[in-house]
């Protein structure tokens with residue numbers, strides 16, 4: 001084994017949260033406390049990623065800057081092969097950037113130990129993939145339970161949470177079905193339940209409707225919007241679907257390794273989605 005996790009070292013608490021901090025805070029101003037401006041949930045700063053295959057170096061991300069606020073839905077568009085999956089994987093700590101930084105809740109994500117990164121993936125985010133990535137031998141209930149078991153919740157609690165999550169996304173009557181016995185839309189709902197089970201603050205979705213028909217795509221997207229409204233979950237959704245991208249609060253387009261923000265009305269969207 002490699003890294004600090006191998007010797008049982010646990011992460012230090014995040015900077016700025018030490019118990020003694022309260023003693024040096026200034027007193028609240030007269031007239032009551034001022035509402036603090038919320039820090040962004042996630043900030044990517046000058047992210048770079050290059051892949052080396054033999055002598056060849058491909059510079060996919062060349063200084064990506066983006067910000068996600070808590071509870072907002074943000075679309076990520078751009079041509080195939082431009083780097084959307086690469087970016088989502090880095091933001092989800094499934095891969096590391098070549099340079100640059102990701103802050104999550106103000107904390108430098110990649111300064112965490114491997115164990116800390118694993119905890120981030122299990123606890124703070126959910127990932128939804130184009131091809132669902134469900135385990136074929138397991139039932140819907142068992143698939144959705146997995147992340148809770150990885151957080152060392154009891155099987156009994158994990159089962160109850162999974163049943164609740166599957167119910168919430170509309171497949172509460174399919175608990176015992178295996179992926180092969182479910183439609184694409186149902187499989188994606190199971191994957192969304194799996195992403196929800198540990199109550200993440202952010203769901204990263206990589207072309208989540210790329211394999212679904214238009215009607216089912218809309219249903220899945222409306223499910224995301226409902227989860228945003230009801231649970232305050234933020235979403236970053238890579239998509240080629242113009243109609244769905246328009247339903248987001250705002251968006252970024254990946255071009256030449258950079259993320260360009262869209263205006264709120266997506267005026268510049270139409271011919272640039274693909």
Ligand SMILES: Nc1ncnc2c1ncn2[C@@H]1O[C@H](COP(=O)(O)OP(=O)(O)O)[C@@H](O)[C@H]1O
Nearest residue numbers: 051052053060079080081082083084085086087
């Ligand atoms: N593991 C890898 N090794 C080498 N090149 C890669 C790897 N993953 C992705 N790439 C390349 O990086 C570019 C961006 O890929 P990707 O992030 O999958 O784009 P998108 O999701 O926008 O279609 C592509 O040119 C792809 O071939």
Ligand SMILES: [Mg+2]
Nearest residue numbers: 084085086206
């Ligand atoms: Mg991709």
